[in-house]
Amino acid sequence: MTQHSSSHSLLQDRAAAGRRLVEPLQAYAHREDVIVLALPRGGVPVAYEVATALGVHLDLMLVRKLGVPSHQEFAMGAIASGGIQILNDQALLAHPIDKAAFDAVVARESHELLRREEVYRGSREPLQLKDQTVILIDDGLATGASMRAAIHATRVHEPSRIVVAVPVAPFETAEALRREVDELICPLIPDWLMSIGNWYMDFSQTSDREVIDLLQRAWQRELGVSER
Numbered sequence: 001m002t003q004h005s006s007s008h009s010l011l012q013d014r015a016a017a018g019r020r021l022v023e024p025l026q027a028y029a030h031r032e033d034v035i036v037l038a039l040p041r042g043g044v045p046v047a048y049e050v051a052t053a054l055g056v057h058l059d060l061m062l063v064r065k066l067g068v069p070s071h072q073e074f075a076m077g078a079i080a081s082g083g084i085q086i087l088n089d090q091a092l093l094a095h096p097i098d099k100a101a102f103d104a105v106v107a108r109e110s111h112e113l114l115r116r117e118e119v120y121r122g123s124r125e126p127l128q129l130k131d132q133t134v135i136l137i138d139d140g141l142a143t144g145a146s147m148r149a150a151i152h153a154t155r156v157h158e159p160s161r162i163v164v165a166v167p168v169a170p171f172e173t174a175e176a177l178r179r180e181v182d183e184l185i186c187p188l189i190p191d192w193l194m195s196i197g198n199w200y201m202d203f204s205q206t207s208d209r210e211v212i213d214l215l216q217r218a219w220q221r222e223l224g225v226s227e228r
Contacts, residue, residue, distance in 0.1 A: 017167035018049025042139035080153035129157035140196035141169035
């Protein structure tokens, strides 16, 4: 199922974008077998609102976009935890890059992925995804490279169901990803999207500190629920 809206109203910020995803995800509320996985950093404030409202687990799916050196915002692929690497063949055709330059980008982003894993998670073990319903959340999709890597990294763990929920994505990307998952939720699907930030009134960068604070709050909430 793809939710498609022609209502092209701007999103206030990432928290408001997350609240907009709550109603379409109501079927997953208060279920022990549901895990929300946020793609840091921008996906964390969105996912926090969803996990809190639905009363479900929140964890991370670490993904790094591989930006074309001459055009960083343009994804030539993405990597995810567990050695997953997805390439965007169209981008590589449009922006040819030699092996040394490509390997340098992969090495840099792999280092950043490991840094984030350590900083955000600390000693906390990732949640087990086998036989669980996993909801992957980001603040929006452009090419879909990062989300595609997240889907592949999630599928390795054999979940029972994979849902992608994002506030905004272009029609072509949404339709392509819909075929790779069990359900896609996306309130805003414009025909063309130059930048995710164009659909937000406030798209200021999410900091490491904000990510850590939101995760700690979510994990404290879960601890409180489990101790009742």
